[in-house]
Amino acid sequence: MRIDVLTVLPGLFDCFLREGVIGKALERGLVSVNVYNIRDFTTDKHRVVDDVPYGGGPGMVLKPEPIFGAYEKLSKEGPKPFVILTEPWGEKFNQEMALEFSKLPRLLIICGRYEGVDERVKKLVDREVSIGDYVLTGGELPAMVIMDAVIRLTPGVLGNRESLEADSFMDRGLMGYPNYTRPAEFKGMRVPEVLLSGHHAKIERWRKKESLKKTLKRAPELIEKLKREGKLTEEELK
Ligand code: ADE
Known part of the structure; x- marks a missing residue:
């Protein structure tokens, strides 16, 4: 380009x-x-x-x-x-x-x-x-x-993993999920257990849920729009 x-x-x-x-x-x-x-x-x-x-x-x-x-x-x-x-x-x-x-x-x-x-x-x-x-x-x-x-968004600009992940959340207009890095506990604040579990499917589910929760709270019309356009399935909303 x-x-x-x-x-x-x-x-x-x-x-x-x-x-x-x-x-x-x-x-x-x-x-x-x-x-x-x-x-x-x-x-x-x-x-x-x-x-x-x-x-x-x-x-x-x-x-x-x-x-x-x-x-x-x-x-x-x-x-x-x-x-x-x-x-x-x-x-x-x-x-x-x-x-x-x-x-x-x-x-x-x-x-x-x-x-x-x-x-x-x-x-x-x-x-x-x-x-x-x-x-x-x-x-x-x-x-x-x-x-x-x-x-x-130009092919090759982001690494593969980043672009796949972005595609499933933010790039559809959904809001980002909460992120944490080390240490697992800081000033008495603990990272959610699921993120420390190493269980990828569970982590994925948690992230999607958090992303949808935030979007529903801050821009509910976006969820409706994505549903109408077939970019968000009932399965994903469960
Ligand atoms: N020029 C000045 N303000 C602007 C805005 N908010 N968006 C695009 N162009 C601009």
């Missing part, structure tokens, strides 16, 4: 792309990420990326020309990219969307900035995506959130 990012703050992506699971995935060539500075696609002397909004009002709006310029240039390289615009009022990002994006050959993420992006940019956009009901200063953190969730 190839992911291109258009931003006015490319430096923000440096650590994200260098460290941890994401850094390793890039190093191993499982995904390629290119971060482009929108400013590099300006054609005027002062390399202007934003301007005041028509009609007045606070803040600056990202201009359409450099973004169209970037799109036109980059889309000539390889498969047509699926274009995402990060936008506080967009569709709420979730695990299902991450899975859908992870199956695409190429993504182009446009990071919104300042008060917004010239509305005409949306002509290029396949999906406007929000990472939650709060307003950030720009779309760079949302772009990293989306990339993290998508890259994690």
Whole structure:
């Protein structure tokens, strides 16, 4: 998979792309990420990326020309990219969307900035995506959130065991089960006996039960949805 990012703050992506699971995935060539500075696609002397909004009002709006310029240039390289615009009022990002994006050959993420992006940019956009009901200063953190969730799902990025386990719980939208590590007792708090038993089937059952219990308490509608979609069977709910 190839992911291109258009931003006015490319430096923000440096650590994200260098460290941890994401850094390793890039190093191993499982995904390629290119971060482009929108400013590099300006054609005027002062390399202007934003301007005041028509009609007045606070803040600056990202201009359409450099973004169209970037799109036109980059889309000539390889498969047509699926274009995402990060936008506080967009569709709420979730695990299902991450899975859908992870199956695409190429993504182009446009990071919104300042008060917004010239509305005409949306002509290029396949999906406007929000990472939650709060307003950030720009779309760079949302772009990293989306990339993290998508890259994690790319085949080979997680180890086999991790991905199998994730598939049966969290990646269906169910909440994670409680985890413990050594010591078995800490400040009078004991790890549940079942986890110390070495009995894999029992552990599996306990984890599923805890995961369902938590999901039922915090997001009961999710259980109903998974049942409707056939992603959670009556057998699993026993
Ligand atoms: N830009 C600013 N806030 C945002 C949010 N919550 N989601 C996506 N893009 C944003």
